[in-house]
Amino acid sequence: TEHVNALRKQHNITVLGKDVPAPITTFDELNKPDYKLLPRLQENLLSRGFPQPTPIQMQALPILLKNRALMACAPTGSGKTLAFLTPIINGLRIHKTSGLRALVLAPTRELAQQIYRECMELTKSTGLRTHFISKVSEARQQYGPECKQKYDILISTPNRVRFLLQQQPPLLDLKCVEWFVLDEADRLMEEGQNNFKEQLDDIYAACTNPQNRVAFFSATYTVPVAKWALRHLKNLVRVTIGVQNS
Ligand code: ADP
Ligand code: ADP
Ligand code: MG
Numbered sequence: 001t002e003h004v005n006a007l008r009k010q011h012n013i014t015v016l017g018k019d020v021p022a023p024i025t026t027f028d029e030l031n032k033p034d035y036k037l038l039p040r041l042q043e044n045l046l047s048r049g050f051p052q053p054t055p056i057q058m059q060a061l062p063i064l065l066k067n068r069a070l071m072a073c074a075p076t077g078s079g080k081t082l083a084f085l086t087p088i089i090n091g092l093r094i095h096k097t098s099g100l101r102a103l104v105l106a107p108t109r110e111l112a113q114q115i116y117r118e119c120m121e122l123t124k125s126t127g128l129r130t131h132f133i134s135k136v137s138e139a140r141q142q143y144g145p146e147c148k149q150k151y152d153i154l155i156s157t158p159n160r161v162r163f164l165l166q167q168q169p170p171l172l173d174l175k176c177v178e179w180f181v182l183d184e185a186d187r188l189m190e191e192g193q194n195n196f197k198e199q200l201d202d203i204y205a206a207c208t209n210p211q212n213r214v215a216f217f218s219a220t221y222t223v224p225v226a227k228w229a230l231r232h233l234k235n236l237v238r239v240t241i242g243v244q245n246s
Contacts, residue, residue: 023062084104095152
C-alpha cells in the first residue's frame with residue numbers, strides 16, 4: 001500500500017472510497033488474470049498505439065473492470081473515453097440479442113459522435129454492435145419490436161433517449177442495461193436551460209437491472225454530480241486527477 005500511495009501521489013491521483021483497486025502503470029498489466037481482458041480488445045487497445053495509460057486510465061480501468069461504481073474527474077484531453085469504453089466492452093464481451101446492455105450519455109451530439117467513433121475502433125472484430133441515435137424519427141425502424149435486439153451499446157444525448165422512452169409503446173427498452181455511463185457529467189447535471197437532470201432521472205429509472213454499473217466522468221468535480229452519486233450508488237469510488245477543486 002505504501003507503493004500504491006506513492007504511485008498515486010506521483011501521478012496526482014486522489015481516491016475516496018473503500019478497497020480501491022491499485023492503479024495499473026502499463027496496458028500490459030490488464031492481461032493479469034484478475035481482469036480477464038478479451039484478447040480481441042487487448043489487440044484493439046494495442047493497435048491504438050498508446051505507449052502507456054494516462055493517470056485517469058491507470059486508476060479508472062482497474063476500478064471499472066472490477067465492476068465498482070465510479071465518479072471520475074480528470075482534465076479535458078486526458079483520455080477519459082477509453083477509460084470507460086474499455087471496461088464496457090470487456091464486460092459485455094460478445095454480441096447478444098437480449099437488448100441494449102450499455103448506455104453512454106453525453107451532453108452534445110458532437111461529443112456522443114466522438115465516443116461512438118472511439119467505440120467502433122475498440123469493438124473491432126469483437127462482434128459487439130454500437131449505435132448512435134442520429135435521428136429520433138428513424139428510431140421506429142431502428143428499435144421497432146422486430147429489431148430492438150440489434151445493438152449492445154447505445155451512445156446518445158439524453159433528450160433523444162427520453163423521447164424514445166416516452167413513446168407509446170416505448171421505442172427503447174433499457175431493462176437489460178448493465179453499464180450506465182455519463183460523460184461530461186458535470187454538464188449533464190448542471191441546473192439550467194437544458195434541464196438534462198430531469199431527463200437523466202427518467203432514463204436512470206428505466207434502467208431497472210439490479211446489476212447495472214454506473215460511472216460518471218467529467219473534467220471538474222461538482223456538487224450536483226457528487227450528491228447524485230452518493231445518494232444513488234453503493235460502494236462508490238471517487239477519483240480525481242490533478243488539483244481538487246471542490
Ligand atoms: P477526454 O475525454 O479526457 O477529454 P479523450 O478521451 O477525448 O479525452 O482523449 C483525448 C485524446 O487522447 C484522444 O485523441 C485519445 O485518442 C488520446 N488518448 C487516449 N488515451 C491515450 C493514452 N493512453 N496515451 C496517449 N493518448 C491517449
Ligand atoms: P437532438 O435534439 O438530440 O439533436 P432530435 O433532433 O433527433 O435530437 O430530437 C430532439 C427532440 O425533439 C427529441 O428529444 C424529442 O423530444 C423531439 N422530437 C423529435 N422527433 C419528434 C417527433 N416526431 N415528435 C415529437 N417530438 C419529437
Ligand atoms: Mg471526453
